[in-house]
Amino acid sequence: MTTGLTRAYQHSLNSSAVPSGQPALEVKDIGLRFGGVHALADVGFTVTQGHIHAVIGPNGAGKSSLLNCVSGLYHPQHGSIVLHTGVEGTSHELTKLPPYKIARLGVARSFQNIELFSGLTVLENLMLGRHIHMSKSVLASLVWLGPARRQEIAHRALVEEVIDLLSLQPFRHKSVGSLAYGIQKRVELGRALCLQPALLLLDEPMAGMNAEEKEDMARYILDVHELAGVTVILIEHDMAVVMDISNRVSVLDFGRLIADGTPDEVKANPKVVEAYLGAEEH
Numbered sequence: 001m002t003t004g005l006t007r008a009y010q011h012s013l014n015s016s017a018v019p020s021g022q023p024a025l026e027v028k029d030i031g032l033r034f035g036g037v038h039a040l041a042d043v044g045f046t047v048t049q050g051h052i053h054a055v056i057g058p059n060g061a062g063k064s065s066l067l068n069c070v071s072g073l074y075h076p077q078h079g080s081i082v083l084h085t086g087v088e089g090t091s092h093e094l095t096k097l098p099p100y101k102i103a104r105l106g107v108a109r110s111f112q113n114i115e116l117f118s119g120l121t122v123l124e125n126l127m128l129g130r131h132i133h134m135s136k137s138v139l140a141s142l143v144w145l146g147p148a149r150r151q152e153i154a155h156r157a158l159v160e161e162v163i164d165l166l167s168l169q170p171f172r173h174k175s176v177g178s179l180a181y182g183i184q185k186r187v188e189l190g191r192a193l194c195l196q197p198a199l200l201l202l203d204e205p206m207a208g209m210n211a212e213e214k215e216d217m218a219r220y221i222l223d224v225h226e227l228a229g230v231t232v233i234l235i236e237h238d239m240a241v242v243m244d245i246s247n248r249v250s251v252l253d254f255g256r257l258i259a260d261g262t263p264d265e266v267k268a269n270p271k272v273v274e275a276y277l278g279a280e281e282h
């Protein structure tokens, strides 16, 4: 189930140097409160390098809060989140860092709602996805004609590979606002990939999609994982998709981790059936 690449790739889209199978992210005893609401309580699990790791749970279970803790939008009151990038053997404690520093460490994310520049083209949005790696003059040259063309060309080569991987060629010069919803979500995935992530966080990438769009998106996430080797944390409501494409699944319910295992283990766990899968069947 792959997209037939049309070019030989020169750039690695995965910036992690952690060997496959080793811990990439360790979440330990995270606690997050909003007034009296325990959004997360003693949540801990490990994301393995090279995995698609799904986080599932009923509405309000704490899934987005968890991603927000990893990307630095929320700071949990206790616990730790350690990112291993393998670069010079370093690890980073994320819970006190601001979002831009976590992004610089290679944590990229897409949001539940599309957060693209709808008046700009696909290409321009993807180039802006390179912003962390760009000097101000290159950013300026995207908007006004200016210097730094050579640096821009190097960034452009990587962006072209993302366009190829996600089959975005037909849309490159179209303004994002004019594209079908499913394509816009694919552009958002592309923009996150342009960061060359060590870890990619996808928050309900298939929400609001029809069956065909979901199937397409699942295929592209698998390509990102299998061809580009990017480690993914995936929040998704569609159980069939989660069980199909994930290596490991963590289940939250009322802010607590109630199960963590392979898709088959999780499917067979009575707590999960009761809390989530069972609830869907009624």
Ligand SMILES: Nc1ncnc2c1ncn2[C@@H]1O[C@H](COP(=O)(O)OP(=O)(O)OP(=O)(O)O)[C@@H](O)[C@H]1O
Pocket: 034, 037, 038, 039, 057, 058, 059, 060, 061, 062, 063, 064, 065, 066
């Ligand atoms: N910024 C915030 N302020 C106050 N409460 C919040 C905030 N963010 C999340 N919460 C609360 O934390 C709990 C978990 O919410 P969260 O959005 O993380 O759940 P979720 O599993 O992602 O839900 P959904 O599937 O509906 O998106 C909810 O009770 C929610 O109301």
